[in-house]
Amino acid sequence: MSIEIPKAYEPQEIERHRAQVWFETQLYRPPDDSRGEVFSIVLPPPNVTGSIHIGHMLEHTQIDIIVRWKRMQGFKTLWLPGMDHAGIATQVVVERQLAAEGLKREQLGREEFERRVWQWKAESGGKIKDQMIRLGVSCDWTRARFTLDPPLYRAVMEAFLRLHREGLIYRGRYMVNWCPRCQTALSDLETVHESHEGKLWFIRYPVKASNEFIIVATTRPETMLGDTAVAVHPDDERYKTLIGKTLILPLVNREIPVIADDSVDREFGTGAVKVTPAHDPNDFAMGQRHKLAEIDVMTPDAHISAAGGPYAGLERFAAREKIVQDLKAQGLLEKTTNHPMSIAICDRCKTIVEPRLSVQWFCKMKPLAAPAIEAVERDVLSIVPENQRKIFLDWLANIRDWCISRQLWWGHRIPIWHCGKCGAMTPASDSKVEIVNGHAQIASVPHACGKCGSKELTQDPDVLDTWFSSGLWPFSTLGWPDDTEDLRTFYPTSLLISGYDILFFWDARMTMLGLHLMRGDTLEERIPFHQLYVHAIVRDPHGIKMSKTRGNVVDPLEIIEKHGTDALRFALAVMAAPGTDIALSEERIIGYRAFANKIWNAARFLFFNLEKAEAAGLTIDELAAPEIRAKAPYTAADALPHRWIFSRLASVTAQVNDALENFRFHEAAHVVYHFFWGDFCDWYIEWLKPQLSSQNREETVASWRNLFAVFEYALRLLHPFMPFLTEELWHRLPQNADAKSISLESFPIANPVWSDPAAEEQMALLQELIGTVRNARAEAKLDAKKKLAAELSSEKTSVRELAERNLEPLLRLSYLTELKIQEQPFGTAGDALVRTTAQFELRIRTGEVADVQAEIAKLKKEKARLKQDIETKQSRLADTTFRSRAPEEIVRGLEATVAERQREYQKIVDRLTGLV
RNA sequence: GGGCGAUUAGCUCAGUUGGUUAGAGCGUUCCCCUCACACGGGAGAGGUCCAAGGUUCAAGUCCUUGAUCGCCCACCA
Numbered sequence: 001m002s003i004e005i006p007k008a009y010e011p012q013e014i015e016r017h018r019a020q021v022w023f024e025t026q027l028y029r030p031p032d033d034s035r036g037e038v039f040s041i042v043l044p045p046p047n048v049t050g051s052i053h054i055g056h057m058l059e060h061t062q063i064d065i066i067v068r069w070k071r072m073q074g075f076k077t078l079w080l081p082g083m084d085h086a087g088i089a090t091q092v093v094v095e096r097q098l099a100a101e102g103l104k105r106e107q108l109g110r111e112e113f114e115r116r117v118w119q120w121k122a123e124s125g126g127k128i129k130d131q132m133i134r135l136g137v138s139c140d141w142t143r144a145r146f147t148l149d150p151p152l153y154r155a156v157m158e159a160f161l162r163l164h165r166e167g168l169i170y171r172g173r174y175m176v177n178w179c180p181r182c183q184t185a186l187s188d189l190e191t192v193h194e195s196h197e198g199k200l201w202f203i204r205y206p207v208k209a210s211n212e213f214i215i216v217a218t219t220r221p222e223t224m225l226g227d228t229a230v231a232v233h234p235d236d237e238r239y240k241t242l243i244g245k246t247l248i249l250p251l252v253n254r255e256i257p258v259i260a261d262d263s264v265d266r267e268f269g270t271g272a273v274k275v276t277p278a279h280d281p282n283d284f285a286m287g288q289r290h291k292l293a294e295i296d297v298m299t300p301d302a303h304i305s306a307a308g309g310p311y312a313g314l315e316r317f318a319a320r321e322k323i324v325q326d327l328k329a330q331g332l333l334e335k336t337t338n339h340p341m342s343i344a345i346c347d348r349c350k351t352i353v354e355p356r357l358s359v360q361w362f363c364k365m366k367p368l369a370a371p372a373i374e375a376v377e378r379d380v381l382s383i384v385p386e387n388q389r390k391i392f393l394d395w396l397a398n399i400r401d402w403c404i405s406r407q408l409w410w411g412h413r414i415p416i417w418h419c420g421k422c423g424a425m426t427p428a429s430d431s432k433v434e435i436v437n438g439h440a441q442i443a444s445v446p447h448a449c450g451k452c453g454s455k456e457l458t459q460d461p462d463v464l465d466t467w468f469s470s471g472l473w474p475f476s477t478l479g480w481p482d483d484t485e486d487l488r489t490f491y492p493t494s495l496l497i498s499g500y501d502i503l504f505f506w507d508a509r510m511t512m513l514g515l516h517l518m519r520g521d522t523l524e525e526r527i528p529f530h531q532l533y534v535h536a537i538v539r540d541p542h543g544i545k546m547s548k549t550r551g552n553v554v555d556p557l558e559i560i561e562k563h564g565t566d567a568l569r570f571a572l573a574v575m576a577a578p579g580t581d582i583a584l585s586e587e588r589i590i591g592y593r594a595f596a597n598k599i600w601n602a603a604r605f606l607f608f609n610l611e612k613a614e615a616a617g618l619t620i621d622e623l624a625a626p627e628i629r630a631k632a633p634y635t636a637a638d639a640l641p642h643r644w645i646f647s648r649l650a651s652v653t654a655q656v657n658d659a660l661e662n663f664r665f666h667e668a669a670h671v672v673y674h675f676f677w678g679d680f681c682d683w684y685i686e687w688l689k690p691q692l693s694s695q696n697r698e699e700t701v702a703s704w705r706n707l708f709a710v711f712e713y714a715l716r717l718l719h720p721f722m723p724f725l726t727e728e729l730w731h732r733l734p735q736n737a738d739a740k741s742i743s744l745e746s747f748p749i750a751n752p753v754w755s756d757p758a759a760e761e762q763m764a765l766l767q768e769l770i771g772t773v774r775n776a777r778a779e780a781k782l783d784a785k786k787k788l789a790a791e792l793s794s795e796k797t798s799v800r801e802l803a804e805r806n807l808e809p810l811l812r813l814s815y816l817t818e819l820k821i822q823e824q825p826f827g828t829a830g831d832a833l834v835r836t837t838a839q840f841e842l843r844i845r846t847g848e849v850a851d852v853q854a855e856i857a858k859l860k861k862e863k864a865r866l867k868q869d870i871e872t873k874q875s876r877l878a879d880t881t882f883r884s885r886a887p888e889e890i891v892r893g894l895e896a897t898v899a900e901r902q903r904e905y906q907k908i909v910d911r912l913t914g915l916v
Numbered sequence: 917g918g919g920c921g922a923u924u925a926g927c928u929c930a931g932u933u934g935g936u937u938a939g940a941g942c943g944u945u946c947c948c949c950u951c952a953c954a955c956g957g958g959a960g961a962g963g964u965c966c967a968a969g970g971u972u973c974a975a976g977u978c979c980u981u982g983a984u985c986g987c988c989c990a991c992c993a
Contacts, residue, residue: 008955175991193990200993218993231993265992273993281991341992355991387920391988394919398989500988541928543986574941575929579921581987583928587942594955605952666930670940685952771959778947778959865937873936882973890935890974897936 003607003732009600011564011593015724019136027741028071028138030078039075040490041067041529042474043139044498044506045147047086048121049093052131054538054546054584055499057556060137061569062535062576062665063497067138068720069660070494072747078490079138080477082145083125087466088182088190088348091410094120110409117410118439131557135565136723138743143486145477147469148412150433153440155476156412156469158431159517164416168364169404171416171425175284176403178356179346180302180316184407185360187465188400189505191344191353200269200339201324204332205230208246208255214239215334217269219341220279221327222320224249225308226297227256229275231286234260236271250332251323252309259290278357294357302354316354361405361414361462368512369396371523375515380523381532384663385579388500388534395504396512404465411463415442419449420456431481471509474528475518491518496529499537507532533663535576541585559589566722567593573721574669595673596725599718602681603729606711610734612693616700620734623708632709633754634702640806641687642706643759646751648679649713654750656717672717680714683767708733717748762802765839769803776833776844779858791820794840803840836907838900852915859912866905873898 022028041063046056063079071077094117095105105113125146133141145152163169177186201221204213214230227249232239243260263286264273277287278296287294297308304311304319311319327333344353373396375381376389383389405414415428426446434443448455469476474496478487492514498507514528524530539545540552547553559568563586570592575582613623622628633642652675659668684707691703712733719726719742730742739745773790782788794800800821833844833855873894876882883891 007953009953188991216993220993268993275993280993282993283991285991342990391920395989400991504989543928571941577930580929585928585942588928590955591941594953597955598953601953601956603952608952662932664932667932670930674940681953682957686957774958775960781947783947869937876936876973879973885973886935894936 003610003734005600005604005607005732007601007604009564009597009725011566011596011724012561014728015136015560015565016134018724018727019134022136022138022741022743023133023141026140026142027743028077028079029140029142030076034076036074036076038078038489038494039067039070040078040080040493041495041497042477042493043079043081043137044496044502045082045084045145045470045473046128047089048083048125048128048146049086049090050124050128052128052135052556054554054556057135057568058538058572058576058582059497059499059535060132060135061572062533062663064137064569064723065573065665065668065720066495066497066660066663068723068743069747071138071743072716072719072745074746076489078140078143080143080145080490081132081137081139081141082473082477083128083147084470085121085147085411085466087406087408087411087463088184089466090117090121091408092182092348094410105409113409114439115437134557134560138723143477147466147473147476148440150435150440151479152469152472152476153412154431154433155472155480156464157415157428157433157442158481159468159472159513160412160415160464161427161431162517163363164427168367169361170364171359171361171405173357173359174362174403175281175355175357176360177344178300178354178358179349179351180300180354181349181351182346182408183300185356185358185403185405186346186353187403187467189467190347192347193342193344196341196343198339198341198343200337201327202270202334202336203250203274203327204334205247205250205256205274206332207242208248212242214242214247214258214272215270216272216274218274219339220320221323222304222311222316223276223279223297224274224323225252225304225311225319226276226278226295227254227274228277228287228292228295229256229259229290230272231259231261231264231275232272233264233266234262236264236266239272250330251326259286259292261286261289279355281355284355284357296357298354298356300356360403361460361464363402363404363468365399365401365512368516369399371515372396372508372511375511375523375527378523380527381511381530383532383534385534387579388503388532391500392503392508392532395508402465404468405460405462406465407461408463411466412469413441414460414462414464416460417446417449417457418460419452419454420458421454422449422452424449424451425460426450426457467505467509470506471513472517474510474514480518492525492527493529495531495533497533497535500534501537503534507534533578536579536581538572538582538584541583543581543583554584559586563589563593564596564724566596566725569723570595570669570673570721573665574673576665577667578663595677596722598677598681599722599725599729602676602685602711603732605685606707607732609692613700613704615693616697616704618701618704622701623704623735628705632706634705640759640762640802641684642702643756644763645679645684645706645710646754647756647759648675649710649748650750650752650754652679653717653748657747657750660720669721672714672721676714676718680710683763684710708735713748715742716745719743719745720747765799765802766806768837769840769842772835772837772842773844776835776842780833789820789845791843791845792840793821793843796839799840834911836904836911838904841907856912856915859908859915863905863908863912866901866908870898870901870905873901 043063044059046052067077067079097120098105108116160169177188177191179186198219200217200219202215202217203221203224204215206213216230218224230247232243239258242258245258246255247258249256263282264271275283275286275292277284277292278294279298295307297305298316299305302316304314304316306312308319311322314322324333345351346353373393376383376393383392417426419426426449428442428446429444432443433440446457449457474493475487475491478484478491480487496507510528515523515526518526520526544552556568567589571584571589572582574592575584575588633646635642652671655671656668659671688703688707691699694700715726715730723743727742730736731739777788792803803819804821835842877894877898
């Protein structure tokens with residue numbers, strides 16, 4: 001029997017097929033009846049708009065590695081997927097589509113607009129799901145959730161109503177970040193600050209009935225239309241006499257007072273600041289302190305409002321220009337200076353944000369943050385890497401109230417009704433939802449105003465910040481507020497893996513809301529996840545952030561089509577050192593595609609040679625039945641290669657498990673890569689080749705069994721990193737005809753019994769021996785096909801024996817025709833290449849006269865290197881402080897090294913004297 | 917303004933408690949289409965670990981300062 005497989009690994013069809021099977025068989029739904037330790041994790045839900053990008057790919061790869069690893073370790077494992085309705089982001093996309101049709105959402109009306117968004121959601125969401133399935137993520141699709149699904153809608157209502165009852169959610173007229181394009185309030189997090197080359201305008205404000213004036217400096221002259229005071233520092237000698245006087249506000253001719261306030265910075269500008277309570281957060285606070293009028297001079301779309309008199313209707317920057325010109329014309333513009341500053345822009349649409357006074361809903365954060373801080377400090381929630389923990393804590397410590405209302409139509413509508421008569425607010429009596437037109441909305445609509453009994457009730461038009469519902473994700477997805485089986489089983493989740501870009505948006509909010517809303521006496525019971533691993537972001541090959549405008553984005557699906565998912569996954573994993581961003585290049589991915597091919601071909605080699613096993617009388621069962629495999633390693637007359645590879649397996653397994661435990665994906669991937677390619681393919685398989693069809697049946701049987709055992713072991717080790725390839729090969733293994741999936745097999749556990757330092761040491765020596773031969777022939781530029789004879793000498797019996805016993809593989813690996821082993825050192829004839837190490841001396845007969853001069857030059861170079869090395873070490877050893885303070889093992893180690901180098905040195909000297 | 921990170925081979929990056937000759941992938945040079953794999957095999961070259969001080973028997977690793985680059989936070993008119 002032999003199994004035919006193609007010469008090169010072509011991932012596309014294989015991956016598509018495997019992904020489909022995994023999905024259709026619901027392979028990753030945790031068995032309902034199983035008990036045992038639980039591992040649960042939620043997918044950071046991608047925005048329903050857009051598509052899977054490389055950042056998702058990194059995140060999904062890391063989660064999937066951990067999840068597959070845990071599942072194989074025997075945990076009852078749930079990875080819960082889903083999508084986020086992504087309030088603004090989605091609404092913006094659909095509004096853009098409408099704009100292309102020449103429509104505005106107001107023309108459609110709320111209901112029709114929502115219908116359009118749902119339509120788009122179905123399309124886009126379906127695409128994302130298909131993409132994720134194609135990526136092979138091992139999540140439980142039967143539990144997929146969407147933030148606007150009825151049960152989750154209800155969870156949002158429940159959370160809102162509860163926080164509202166508790167007084168943690170309040171409504172009020174405050175200064176908020178307002179996006180004039182999105183026409184909605186934004187939270188602080190949804191704005192980003194950009195440095196900007198601004199200007200500082202110095203404007204004269206005349207004192208009433210006097211020739212005096214005060215010069216104020218401002219970066220936003222257009223807001224002067226709304227000025228209601230000018231403030232100076234109370235102790236500022238320059239202005240002391242003016243405090244309390246009245247100024248005439250230029251252009252609008254309004255009378256405004258000069259007030260004194262501690263918050264004024266005497267050093268800045270002229271030390272006098274115009275106060276615009278309706279258009280600046282500081283001024284708003286000052287206005288509150290001094291009971292100043294708030295004059296809103298701007299419309300929601302950032303044009304000057306009627307309150308701006310002659311400037312009404314002008315766009316804000318056009319107004320600025322005109323105002324500056326008018327001031328100049330009236331001689332009131334003292335001067336203009338450059339002023340570097342930072343401006344806030346809308347994270348979503350990049351429009352400059354306008355601080356705006358408006359009525360919004362807020363969530364008090366201090367009381368919610370306190371338990372979260374405690375949880376992190378007490379390590380109830382552990383955060384990796386360490387520096388993210390500090391950032392997390394700092395943010396919580398300085399937290400401010402969260403503006404949670406958005407003037408959008410797409411989202412969870414606030415379950416509060418306003419009375420048209422008395423203005424009082426009546427909340428829904430409970431969180432139940434009903435389905436209307438297929439979608440959830442609050443069911444328990446109040447019939448009358450809770451205060452005056454009027455029936456004139458209208459629901460608050462606003463929806464909640466999309467992150468409010470995201471903040472409930474780890475429990476809303478499990479059925480909260482009901483006490484469901486899932487919630488009891490899988491909450492708290494074990495781990496969260498998320499990017500640092502949403503640490504505050506999402507991770508921190510989930511932590512706070514979970515701790516507050518969930519039942520349980522202890523933080524441990526309420527915390528939404530026990531561990532938080534914060535991953536980095538993917539950058540382009542030059543380390544530059546990917547963005548559509550720069551055009552350096554990498555489409556993971558394109559890469560996957562070209563090189564396969566496993567190659568991309570492996571590249572991402574091996575580059576994902578905690579705390580540093582990833583510069584991803586296609587070359588790198590191609591490299592791991594080659595690795596996949598290498599694995600494929602190792603399998604091909606096994607399959608190809610099965611006849612040889614049969615020739616030795618082995619059946620498939622004998623070869624690789626699980627119970628037979630379990631007894632590996634089998635040893636034969638020459639046990640060294642087997643002892644060695646299993647010893648390597650023991651340490652590799654320990655390293656992989658340890659690395660994954662600490663989210664050191666790069667280390668785990670690196671270790672399996674080098675084990676498979678270096679140890680397994682380059683040495684073990686090569687070594688075993690002659691034994692696979694040798695005359696010695698015992699040896700052949702042992703080699704075959706071990707080869708299969710190691711190979712299938714390696715597949716399991718590799719599976720979390722390369723799920724498709726390993727699954728495919730697993731099924732092609734002859735003994736696995738009926739196997740369900742490698743992902744349900746057990747993950748290797750390091751077997752300390754296999755650890756065999758002696759074997760590793762001997763192998764290292766053999767590798768050195770072989771390397772020496774290869775090096776010599778390469779340097780002598782000998783024809784690669786030319787067979788050589790060599791002689792080996794060593795004072796050490798163990799070395800001679802080792803070489804003798806492993807004659808076969810040595811011949812094979814080095815293309816020697818003959819190897820003679822002797823005790824005595826060689827003479828010094830010039831017809832051979834001689835290589836000397838501390839352990840042995842090797843003479844390779846080339847059959848031609850060696851280039852003696854080249855040999856001498858090489859030896860001299862080596863001699864000099866050794867001399868230098870020995871001297872440095874000796875002087876170190878001569879240092880009495882070193883001898884007295886350094887640990888004894890270090891000193892002894894150094895002594896041994898020096899002794900060895902000296903022997904080597906002596907040999908070279910001898911050889912040189914012979915040659916010269 | 918506050919905080920954080922980075923600087924190691926031509927390029928992109930590893931290097932967890934300080935310890936003997938600092939690693940990987942790609943690229944590059946030389947040899948080989950050897951019966952699993954040219955997406956391969958073999959052998960090389962290539963680094964005063966940003967700079968200057970310091971701690972230590974011992975520093976890529978710890979401390980201080982500086983330079984360059986990057987990121988995050990922030991209500992500096």
